[in-house]
Amino acid sequence: MSRPPRDGGQAPTLADGARRIAPIGIAAAGFGISFGILAGSAGMPLPATVVMSATTFAGSAQFAAASVLADAGPVAVAIVTAVLLNLRYLPIGLSAAPAFEGGALRRLVEAQLVVDESWALAHVGGGRYDRRLIIGGGLVLYAAWVGGTAVGALGAGWLGDPGRLGLDAAFPALFLALLWGQGIGRDRRALAAALLGLGLALALVPFTPPGVPLAAAALASLIGWRR
Amino acid sequence: MSAAWLVVVCVGAATVAIKAAGPALLGGRPLPPRLERITALLAPALLAAFVGVAVLSSGRRLVADARLAGVAAALVALRLRAPVLVVIAVAAATTAVVRALA
Numbered sequence A: 001m002s003r004p005p006r007d008g009g010q011a012p013t014l015a016d017g018a019r020r021i022a023p024i025g026i027a028a029a030g031f032g033i034s035f036g037i038l039a040g041s042a043g044m045p046l047p048a049t050v051v052m053s054a055t056t057f058a059g060s061a062q063f064a065a066a067s068v069l070a071d072a073g074p075v076a077v078a079i080v081t082a083v084l085l086n087l088r089y090l091p092i093g094l095s096a097a098p099a100f101e102g103g104a105l106r107r108l109v110e111a112q113l114v115v116d117e118s119w120a121l122a123h124v125g126g127g128r129y130d131r132r133l134i135i136g137g138g139l140v141l142y143a144a145w146v147g148g149t150a151v152g153a154l155g156a157g158w159l160g161d162p163g164r165l166g167l168d169a170a171f172p173a174l175f176l177a178l179l180w181g182q183g184i185g186r187d188r189r190a191l192a193a194a195l196l197g198l199g200l201a202l203a204l205v206p207f208t209p210p211g212v213p214l215a216a217a218a219l220a221s222l223i224g225w226r227r
Numbered sequence B: 001m002s003a004a005w006l007v008v009v010c011v012g013a014a015t016v017a018i019k020a021a022g023p024a025l026l027g028g029r030p031l032p033p034r035l036e037r038i039t040a041l042l043a044p045a046l047l048a049a050f051v052g053v054a055v056l057s058s059g060r061r062l063v064a065d066a067r068l069a070g071v072a073a074a075l076v077a078l079r080l081r082a083p084v085l086v087v088i089a090v091a092a093a094t095t096a097v098v099r100a101l102a
Helices: A014-041 A047-057 A059-070 A075-086 A089-099 A104-111 A116-121 A131-159 A168-180 A188-204 A212-224 B003-026 B034-058 B066-079 B085-102
Strands: none
Touching: A014 A047, A014 A059, A014 A116, A014 A131, A014 A168, A014 B003, A047 A059, A047 A131, A047 A212, A047 B003, A059 A168, A059 A188, A059 B034, A075 A212, A075 B003, A075 B034, A089 A116, A089 A131, A089 B003, A089 B034, A104 A131, A104 B003, A116 A131, A168 B034, A168 B066, A168 B085, A188 A212, A188 B034, A212 B003, B034 B066, B066 B085
16 A cells, blocks of 8 residues: 655645555455445345445444344344444544544544545554545545445345355455454454454354354453553 | 344444544543553454354354365465455355365
């Protein structure tokens, strides 16, 4: 991923953000198509699927909620799991907060464009973030994600059995890639949380309804209680 | 309201509020360090659990089938620094082939 210049050059524009995010935008469209297909095969109506991408705009939480619904898991578990996955946007939003300007409503709307990729792109060094890069990059990702979702949801009907194409392994592979991006290779505490979450979830599978093992894995994050 | 719409509305409202909390309400005040450490570990814990459950379970049974071969291939692709879409394609193709052969 390209980084903005740090040599005190011209301030980045919205177009800079859009241009720099473009390669990731293509991948986001692909994920959006995947989400639309999964949601369709989980029995979600097309409008609900597209509205979810337009309002939640957070891939991993949407995939998790749709996969709980696909397994006929309890609705409350689908909601709790997705919300827990999105709790990471609390510290992410706090880190980017100084970049935003204007009144509370404008900040609320613009803050919706902060997702993992636009946040990483907009980091201009030293913990500072650029508002135009967040918005320019975020708008491209938003269009790619919502558009891809609509295409995937429309295509889900004639695709048939997702298992025949190995799509039931595509989603865990996507999550593995997202997990890889969480720094488990270099951050020992993140690796420990991942392994503990995995162990908790697998241990609960035989004893609880689908989705509960996923939500319970959140308890593994409590290892962050002590420094 | 159907289950799908209930999930869409609740998750959407909660996510909008979570994303807006920092920039719109807290005015950039930092979280307590302990809470920040815990929230930073939520994503790795939940993502790992999702991978494990999605690959190794079928309903309430733990199983090892073609999906495991697919995700193992994905892990190799990740270690070779393949782009994400290639990683996903490798996982799907491996699973489909193993399933067809089994």
